[in-house]
Amino acid sequence: MFRKLLSFDEAKQLLEQSFSAKPIGVEQVSLSGAHERVLAQNVTSPADIPSFTRSIVDGYAVKAADTFDASEDKPVTLKFCGHVAIGEAPNVVVKKGLIAEIVTGAPLPEGADAVVMVEYTTPREYSVFVHRPVTIGENIMAAGSDISKNETVLKVGRFLSSREIGVLAAIGLTEVTVYKRPKVAVLSTGAEVVAPGEPLPAGKIYDINAHTLSAAVTEAGGEPINLGIIPDNKEELTDALKKALSLADAVITSGGVSVGPKDFTPQVVDSLGKPGVIISGVAVKPGKPITIAVVNEKPVFSMPGNPTSSLFMFNVFVRPVIVKLAGRPEEELHTLKAVAAQKMFPARGRRTFTMVNLGYDNSGRLIASPVPTGLSGAITTLVKADGFVEISEKQQFVDVGTEIDVYLFGKLRKTKNV
Amino acid sequence: MFRKLLSFDEAKQLLEQSFSAKPIGVEQVSLSGAHERVLAQNVTSPADIPSFTRSIVDGYAVKAADTFDASEDKPVTLKFCGHVAIGEAPNVVVKKGLIAEIVTGAPLPEGADAVVMVEYTTPREYSVFVHRPVTIGENIMAAGSDISKNETVLKVGRFLSSREIGVLAAIGLTEVTVYKRPKVAVLSTGAEVVAPGEPLPAGKIYDINAHTLSAAVTEAGGEPINLGIIPDNKEELTDALKKALSLADAVITSGGVSVGPKDFTPQVVDSLGKPGVIISGVAVKPGKPITIAVVNEKPVFSMPGNPTSSLFMFNVFVRPVIVKLAGRPEEELHTLKAVAAQKMFPARGRRTFTMVNLGYDNSGRLIASPVPTGLSGAITTLVKADGFVEISEKQQFVDVGTEIDVYLFGKLRKTKNV
Numbered sequence: 001m002f003r004k005l006l007s008f009d010e011a012k013q014l015l016e017q018s019f020s021a022k023p024i025g026v027e028q029v030s031l032s033g034a035h036e037r038v039l040a041q042n043v044t045s046p047a048d049i050p051s052f053t054r055s056i057v058d059g060y061a062v063k064a065a066d067t068f069d070a071s072e073d074k075p076v077t078l079k080f081c082g083h084v085a086i087g088e089a090p091n092v093v094v095k096k097g098l099i100a101e102i103v104t105g106a107p108l109p110e111g112a113d114a115v116v117m118v119e120y121t122t123p124r125e126y127s128v129f130v131h132r133p134v135t136i137g138e139n140i141m142a143a144g145s146d147i148s149k150n151e152t153v154l155k156v157g158r159f160l161s162s163r164e165i166g167v168l169a170a171i172g173l174t175e176v177t178v179y180k181r182p183k184v185a186v187l188s189t190g191a192e193v194v195a196p197g198e199p200l201p202a203g204k205i206y207d208i209n210a211h212t213l214s215a216a217v218t219e220a221g222g223e224p225i226n227l228g229i230i231p232d233n234k235e236e237l238t239d240a241l242k243k244a245l246s247l248a249d250a251v252i253t254s255g256g257v258s259v260g261p262k263d264f265t266p267q268v269v270d271s272l273g274k275p276g277v278i279i280s281g282v283a284v285k286p287g288k289p290i291t292i293a294v295v296n297e298k299p300v301f302s303m304p305g306n307p308t309s310s311l312f313m314f315n316v317f318v319r320p321v322i323v324k325l326a327g328r329p330e331e332e333l334h335t336l337k338a339v340a341a342q343k344m345f346p347a348r349g350r351r352t353f354t355m356v357n358l359g360y361d362n363s364g365r366l367i368a369s370p371v372p373t374g375l376s377g378a379i380t381t382l383v384k385a386d387g388f389v390e391i392s393e394k395q396q397f398v399d400v401g402t403e404i405d406v407y408l409f410g411k412l413r414k415t416k417n418v
Numbered sequence: 419m420f421r422k423l424l425s426f427d428e429a430k431q432l433l434e435q436s437f438s439a440k441p442i443g444v445e446q447v448s449l450s451g452a453h454e455r456v457l458a459q460n461v462t463s464p465a466d467i468p469s470f471t472r473s474i475v476d477g478y479a480v481k482a483a484d485t486f487d488a489s490e491d492k493p494v495t496l497k498f499c500g501h502v503a504i505g506e507a508p509n510v511v512v513k514k515g516l517i518a519e520i521v522t523g524a525p526l527p528e529g530a531d532a533v534v535m536v537e538y539t540t541p542r543e544y545s546v547f548v549h550r551p552v553t554i555g556e557n558i559m560a561a562g563s564d565i566s567k568n569e570t571v572l573k574v575g576r577f578l579s580s581r582e583i584g585v586l587a588a589i590g591l592t593e594v595t596v597y598k599r600p601k602v603a604v605l606s607t608g609a610e611v612v613a614p615g616e617p618l619p620a621g622k623i624y625d626i627n628a629h630t631l632s633a634a635v636t637e638a639g640g641e642p643i644n645l646g647i648i649p650d651n652k653e654e655l656t657d658a659l660k661k662a663l664s665l666a667d668a669v670i671t672s673g674g675v676s677v678g679p680k681d682f683t684p685q686v687v688d689s690l691g692k693p694g695v696i697i698s699g700v701a702v703k704p705g706k707p708i709t710i711a712v713v714n715e716k717p718v719f720s721m722p723g724n725p726t727s728s729l730f731m732f733n734v735f736v737r738p739v740i741v742k743l744a745g746r747p748e749e750e751l752h753t754l755k756a757v758a759a760q761k762m763f764p765a766r767g768r769r770t771f772t773m774v775n776l777g778y779d780n781s782g783r784l785i786a787s788p789v790p791t792g793l794s795g796a797i798t799t800l801v802k803a804d805g806f807v808e809i810s811e812k813q814q815f816v817d818v819g820t821e822i823d824v825y826l827f828g829k830l831r832k833t834k835n836v
């Protein structure tokens with residue numbers, strides 16, 4: 001099953017051509033369940049919002065024309081005809097010469113076309129002095145001025161934060177259709193891994209990948225199904241992968257993709273369906289041995305066992321696919337501009353992702369320093385870094401002092417002065 | 419209960435002096451349950467990671483000194499003494515003159531101090547030719563070089579993303595102590611609000627605030643307890659607030675804080691305990707009528723009924739408190755620099771938060787335009803805006819062309835050219 005080692009750009013392109021990642025389905029959820037989900041429908045309003053014209057101040061409802069001659073010293077006198085309470089249909093009519101007391105949010109009574117703020121009035125026993133004219137429509141919010149009946153207020157693909165939940169509540173919705181979260185099966189292979197919490201025999205390490213990758217799936221909008229550690233033999237791996245493909249929309253394995261005799265994951269994956277393995281290794285560092293397959297219209301990503309490599313390759317190849325399966329909007333990675341504090345070389349012929357720490361130099365410039373990479377597979381390297389820099393295989397090196405884009409791993413922690 | 423209208427800065431300061439927001443408690447969670455929680459303990463490693471020295475390449479384990487004379491044309495010949503498999507204690511000893519086959523991740527056998535990459539060897543029947551010297555320690559990862567026994571790998575206050583979960587898995591943890599999520603009771607008041615899904619009688623509107631504020635509580639790291647809509651009378655409000663205070667660590671009400679006869683929320687809150695209401699209105703726009711109280715060591719925030727104002731005031735006053743109660747790190751709000759496309763005025767004497775839309779002008783500059791604010795209380799205003807600009811009460815205005823900081827509401831949607 002020999003395949004050419006693809007360049008990074010070729011691999012990304014081939015994946016997109018071989019697998020068209022689309023939302024895997026939709027479901028109905030309640031208003032509170034809709035929070036932080038993605039709309040799978042256009043939302044149109046069943047009614048005008050507000051459904052009635054209302055006062056937006058405390059004061060008095062009037063016919064504006066009755067106030068046109070009003071002034072501070074020569075107020076207009078209008079006859080008091082009643083109160084308008086909030087939350088009820090008004091039971092007064094403001095005919096010419098009349099005035100009704102009204103509060104913020106109360107419906108404008110019939111006959112009135114404006115509201116005078118209480119500050120500009122003096123109540124008398126049976127009448128009210130108005131000290132300032134108002135124009136038609138002043139201090140009121142017309143029915144439908146927020147949302148019109150049948151207006152599309154939110155569109156398919158919109159992420160529902162607290163603000164969008166407010167719009168759904170405003171139009172009275174209690175249920176909405178959102179995209180389902182794709183299920184992503186995660187399994188670890190390798191004779192050397194045991195589950196955290198188990199005793200650690202000689203020569204074994206704890207399984208990091210199943211846990212980092214499951215968490216990373218959640219962060220991408222998916223639902224991880226952690227199928228645990230699969231023993232190092234073809235039969236059990238084949239069974240586990242068949243089960244994974246029956247349960248999930250995508251599959252991620254880790255381990256077993258290098259060149260040793262027990263690295264048979266790609267062969268097994270390739271045997272499960274068509275087209276099978278489409279990418280066998282990518283000219284990228286870290287993560288070169290990554291294998292990607294499409295099996296019966298589901299993507300299967302086989303990550304290296306090295307936990308730093310696997311999490312990096314997840315973010316570069318897998319996450320964008322999960323985001324699309326989840327119906328989420330395409331992501332713009334959060335970058336910062338910094339100055340390279342050291343010369344940085346790409347691995348020869350490979351798209352290189354170098355982890356960096358950020359700090360400030362004496363002139364207050366934000367600088368990026370590569371973290372020491374001597375520790376292959378050190379999970380702490382990934383945790384200590386603030387982010388990473390992408391260096392093209394076509395570049396000789398990134399020189400000291402060059403302005404570079406740093407992709408941040410998370411929110412920037414308070415950066416230290418260096 | 420007359421109190422001076424405080425300035426924005428005075429109000430923030432008084433709140434900090436009157437209520438010291440600290441994490442409300444801790445709890446044990448599993449490894450998968452720890453994802454996206456905040457560490458409430460320092461995490462120290464119970465062992466060296468890796469716990470054994472291992473090969474980081476596929477090749478052959480040797481005594482480095484045996485290879486010093488090796489060259490491409492004149493290889494050194496070493497006698498083959500066995501294989502070292504991954505995941506098992508080695509059963510070979512690499513004495514002087516011997517060589518053992520080894521794979522990536524396998525433990526370095528006794529006697530060996532380096533590994534030669536397979537690319538630089540030629541296997542023979544009973545021996546191996548080594549074509550390149552190695553130094554002591556080459557191609558191996560020493561025990562404890564990732565994490566040392568007793569090393570503090572993660573500190574209190576650390577947010578646990580997928581990368582940090584990897585560290586916990588690496589050291590074999592299955593449980594960790596994290597901060598509890600503060601419970602925040604949310605209740606709406608007002609004769610004019612009904613719950614979404616109910617029929618809408620004349621003069622009524624749907625309750626937006628209970629839903630936006632509950633979602634906003636979740637976004638801040640809290641657990642909302644939605645107590646629904648409380649009828650507009652003092653007895654029921656008093657009972658509801660007492661229940662809220664018994665169930666939750668903080669309380670948010672909306673509505674009933676203006677100056678109408680039914681705006682008695684602040685009085686009721688003030689009667690519930692000491693010190694009671696500490697802030698009665700703030701010179702801010704929107705949100706001036708906000709009332710803040712501390713009752714028996716719990717904060718009670720009474721937001722205006724206007725949904726735009728209440729969500730704004732939540733973000734400015736309430737969210738920072740919930741973040742601290744949740745043990746989360748202090749937040750740096752995400753800002754962008756943009757150029758003011760229009761002149762913007764603060765409301766006189768008030769710290770003003772003006773909502774803006776972002777776009778690009780013909781020269782490709784990012785510009786910010788105020789959204790039309792004619793619609794008091796329009797929930798769609800909040801949803802259509804990209805972010806907001808803070809204008810100090812001390813400023814006359816923000817002039818066209820000034821560079822300003824725009825606080826983003828969420829991820830920036832693809833900005834449109836204007």
